[in-house]
Amino acid sequence: MAVHEASSQRSEADRLNKGGILDQLKRRPEVGSFIVMMVVIIAIGFASHGNAFNPLGLKNNLSIIAQFGIIATGACLLMIAGDFDLSIGSMIGFAGMSMSMMLKWGLPFGLGTATPVTAFLITLAMTLFLGWLIGTIVVRSKLSSFIVTLAFLFFLRGVTEVCFRIINQSTQISGLPDYKETSWFADLFGGEFFTWFYSAWYALGGNLNRAGNQWVSGFDARLLWWIIVAGVAYLILARTQAGNWIYATGDNRESARANGVPVDKVRISLFMVTALCATIFAACQVFDTNTADAAKGNLKELEAIAIAVVGGTLMTGGFGSVIGVVFGAVTFGLVANAVFFIPAIDGSYYRVFVGVVLLTAVFLNESVRKRITGGL
Amino acid sequence: MAEPIIRTEGLSKKFGPFTALNGIDLEVYKGEIHALLGDNGAGKSTLIKILSGVHQPTSGTIYVEGQPHAFKTPRDASQAGIGTVYQDLAVNPLMSVTRNFFMGRELTKGPAPFGLLRMEEMDQITHDEMVKIGIDISDPRQAVGTMSGGQRQTLAIARAIYFGAKVLILDEPTSALGQKQQLEVLKTMRRVRARGDIAIIFITHNEVHSMLVSDRFTFLALGEVIGKGTHEELHGTDIRHLMAGGVEMADLEQEIAAI
Numbered sequence: 152m153a154v155h156e157a158s159s160q161r162s163e164a165d166r167l168n169k170g171g172i173l174d175q176l177k178r179r180p181e182v183g184s185f186i187v188m189m190v191v192i193i194a195i196g197f198a199s200h201g202n203a204f205n206p207l208g209l210k211n212n213l214s215i216i217a218q219f220g221i222i223a224t225g226a227c228l229l230m231i232a233g234d235f236d237l238s239i240g241s242m243i244g245f246a247g248m249s250m251s252m253m254l255k256w257g258l259p260f261g262l263g264t265a266t267p268v269t270a271f272l273i274t275l276a277m278t279l280f281l282g283w284l285i286g287t288i289v290v291r292s293k294l295s296s297f298i299v300t301l302a303f304l305f306f307l308r309g310v311t312e313v314c315f316r317i318i319n320q321s322t323q324i325s326g327l328p329d330y331k332e333t334s335w336f337a338d339l340f341g342g343e344f345f346t347w348f349y350s351a352w353y354a355l356g357g358n359l360n361r362a363g364n365q366w367v368s369g370f371d372a373r374l375l376w377w378i379i380v381a382g383v384a385y386l387i388l389a390r391t392q393a394g395n396w397i398y399a400t401g402d403n404r405e406s407a408r409a410n411g412v413p414v415d416k417v418r419i420s421l422f423m424v425t426a427l428c429a430t431i432f433a434a435c436q437v438f439d440t441n442t443a444d445a446a447k448g449n450l451k452e453l454e455a456i457a458i459a460v461v462g463g464t465l466m467t468g469g470f471g472s473v474i475g476v477v478f479g480a481v482t483f484g485l486v487a488n489a490v491f492f493i494p495a496i497d498g499s500y501y502r503v504f505v506g507v508v509l510l511t512a513v514f515l516n517e518s519v520r521k522r523i524t525g526g527l
Numbered sequence: 528m529a530e531p532i533i534r535t536e537g538l539s540k541k542f543g544p545f546t547a548l549n550g551i552d553l554e555v556y557k558g559e560i561h562a563l564l565g566d567n568g569a570g571k572s573t574l575i576k577i578l579s580g581v582h583q584p585t586s587g588t589i590y591v592e593g594q595p596h597a598f599k600t601p602r603d604a605s606q607a608g609i610g611t612v613y614q615d616l617a618v619n620p621l622m623s624v625t626r627n628f629f630m631g632r633e634l635t636k637g638p639a640p641f642g643l644l645r646m647e648e649m650d651q652i653t654h655d656e657m658v659k660i661g662i663d664i665s666d667p668r669q670a671v672g673t674m675s676g677g678q679r680q681t682l683a684i685a686r687a688i689y690f691g692a693k694v695l696i697l698d699e700p701t702s703a704l705g706q707k708q709q710l711e712v713l714k715t716m717r718r719v720r721a722r723g724d725i726a727i728i729f730i731t732h733n734e735v736h737s738m739l740v741s742d743r744f745t746f747l748a749l750g751e752v753i754g755k756g757t758h759e760e761l762h763g764t765d766i767r768h769l770m771a772g773g774v775e776m777a778d779l780e781q782e783i784a785a786i
C-alpha cells in the first residue's frame with residue numbers, strides 16, 4: 152500500500168490558500184457590483200458626451216442615485232436578515248400623502264396647523280408603527296414576509312388613495328408653500344447641501360452658465376441623507392453587535408436563536424428601518440417639490456430589492472454589504488437617468504437593462520457564495 | 528457517589544395526545560461522557576430539548592447541581608451551564624468562524640446592541656480556544672461554510688465550553704461525518720472529558736462510538752428508560768439489543784432473512 156509520507160505533516164491550516172490581496176478582493180461581495188458600476192459610468196460618460204457628469208448632470212444623477220440608495224440600504228439590511236419588504240413603495244406614497252395633507256389641511260383631531268416638524272414627526276410615528284406591525288405579523292404568524300408585505304403593498308396604496316379622495320377630493324396635492332424658505336427642518340430634506348463643492352468648482356473656472364456666472368449652487372439634500380443612511384447602516388452592519396445579529400438571523404435563524412440572538416426583535420426592527428427609509432425618501436420628495444401624489448413610490452420596492460441584489464446581497468439572506476448597495480444604487484441611478492443625457496434612448500431601455508443586470512447579478516452572487524462557502 | 532451535575536426526576540413530555548417522554552430519571556456526572564441511546568423516535572432529542580430549554584416538560588423536574596431549575600428559554604439553560612450542540616443548527620455557514628464563535632455573546636465596546644465589535648480580540652480568543660481543543664484554523668475570518676463537518680462540530684463545542692458550559696449536550700455529533708472526522712469529534716470529546724470539570728451527554732446511533740468514549744449509558748425506548756449503567760456494569764450485556772429498544776437482534780435477523 153502506498154501512503155504518502157508528507158500527508159502526516161500536513162495540517163488543516165495549510166489547506167486554505169489565502170492568496171494575495173487581489174484574491175482577497177475577489178472574495179468580497181462587492182466585486183461584481185463594482186465592476187458593473189465602472190462599466191456603466193464609463194459607458195454613460197461616453198454616450199452622453201460627458202454631459203451626465205457636468206455640474207447639472209452630476210447634481211441630477213446624484214439626486215436619483217441617492218433616492219435609490221436610501222431605500223435600497225433598508226431593503227439590503229432586511230434581506231440580509233432573510234426578509235423582504237414589498238411595501239416600501241406604498242409606504243413612500245403613504246408617508247408623502249400624510250405629510251402633505253397635514254401641511255395642507257392641518258393636523259388630525261383639530262390640533263391646529265401643521266409645521267414641517269410636526270407633519271414629519273407624526274408621519275414618522277405612523278410609518279414606524281406600520282413597520283412594527285408588519286414585522287410583528289411576520290414574526291408571529293410565521294408567514295413569509297413576501298406575502299405579508301405584499302398585502303401591505305395593496306393595503307397602504309389603497310389607504311393613501313382613499314385618504315386623498317375623502318379629505319382632499321383629488322389624489323394630488325400641488326402648490327404647497329415653499330417650506331424650505333421658512334423652515335430649517337424642511338430645508339434639511341428639500342434644500343441644497345455641499346454648496347462648497349460647486350463654489351470650489353466655480354472658483355476653479357468651471358461650473359459656468361451661459362452668462363458666465365456660477366451655474367449650479369449645490370446638491371439636493373437627498374445626497375446628504377443617503378450618505379447618513381448608508382454610513383450608519385455600514386457601521387452597524389459591519390462593526391457592531393447588532394450587525395452580527397442581522398447576519399446571524401438571515402443565515403440560519405434557528406441557530407441564531409439557539410445562541411441567544413434576539414431574532415424576532417432584529418426582524419421587527421429591520422421592518423421599522425425600511426419604513427424609516429421610505430419616510431426619509433418621501434420627506435425629501437415633499438419638501439423639495441412641495442407636491443404629493445397618490446402614485447408616488449410606485450414600484451420602488453422592486454427597484455430597492457433589485458439594487459440590493461445587484462449590490463451582492465443574497466436573496467436567501469445572511470450575506471451582503473452596504474458598500475455593494477452603494478455601487479448598485481449608482482449603477483441604477485445613472486441608467487434610470489440616462490434618458491435625459493442620451494437622446495436616442497427612452498425609459499424602456501432602462502427596464503431592459505434592469506432585467507439583464509438583475510439576472511446577471513443573481514448568477515454572479517451565487518458563484519460568489521459558492522466560492523466563500525466552498526460550494527455549500 | 529458525588530452529586531450529579533444534572534439529574535432529572537420523572538420528566539414527562541406530551542405533544543397533545545402523544546406521550547413523547549414518560550417519567551425519565553437521568554443522572555449525569557461531571558468528568559464523564561454519558562451516552563444516551565435508543566432507536567429512532569425513542570425520545571432522545573425531545574429529552575435534550577427539554578434539558579436545553581427548547582421544550583418545557585409536561586411534568587417532572589430538572590436539578591442542576593442539586594438545585595431545581597425550570598428553563599423557559601435556551602438562554603436560561605445556557606445560563607445554568609448547559610450548552611447544546613445541535614447536529615443541524617450548530618453554526619451559520621456564511622458567517623466567519625469568529626462571528627459564529629461569539630454569535631449572540633459578542634464582545635463590544637459601547638452600549639448594546641450598537642456597541643462596536645472588538646474584532647481583533649475576538650479573533651484571538653477564537654483562534655486560541657480552537658487550538659486548545661485540537662484545531663488550528665489558519666484564518667478565523669474564513670466562512671464556516673469552508674470548514675469540514677468535524678471542524679464545525681468542534682467550533683460549536685469550543686464555543687459552548689468557552690461560554691461556561693458545565694454540561695455539553697451533543698446530539699448525533701458524528702452522524703453526518705466521514706470516518707476520519709468522526710474520530711476527530713470523538714477525540715475532541717475525550718479532550719473535553721480530560722479536563723474533568725465538564726459532563727458530556729452524547730447521543731448516537733453508533734454502538735462502537737458509544738463504547739469507545741462513554742463512561743455511563745442510558746437507554747431509551749418509546750419514551751421510557753429501559754436500562755442504564757456504567758461502562759463496567761454493562762460489560763458483556765448486549766448493548767445492541769438495548770439500543771434497538773429491547774428487540775432481539777436474532778428476531779430482526781430472522782425477519783430480514785424472511786423477506
Ligand SMILES: Nc1ncnc2c1ncn2[C@@H]1O[C@H](COP(=O)(O)OP(=O)(O)OP(=O)(O)O)[C@@H](O)[C@H]1O
Binds near residue numbers: 545566567571572
Ligand atoms: N414537536 C413535536 N410535536 C409532536 N411530536 C413530536 C415533536 N417532537 C417529537 N415528537 C415525537 O416524539 C417522538 C420522539 O421524538 P425524538 O425526536 O425525541 O426521537 P429521537 O429519539 O431523537 O429519534 P432519532 O433517533 O430519530 O433522532 C417521535 O415519535 C416524534 O414524532
Ligand SMILES: [Mg+2]
Binds near residue numbers: 571572
Ligand atoms: Mg433525534
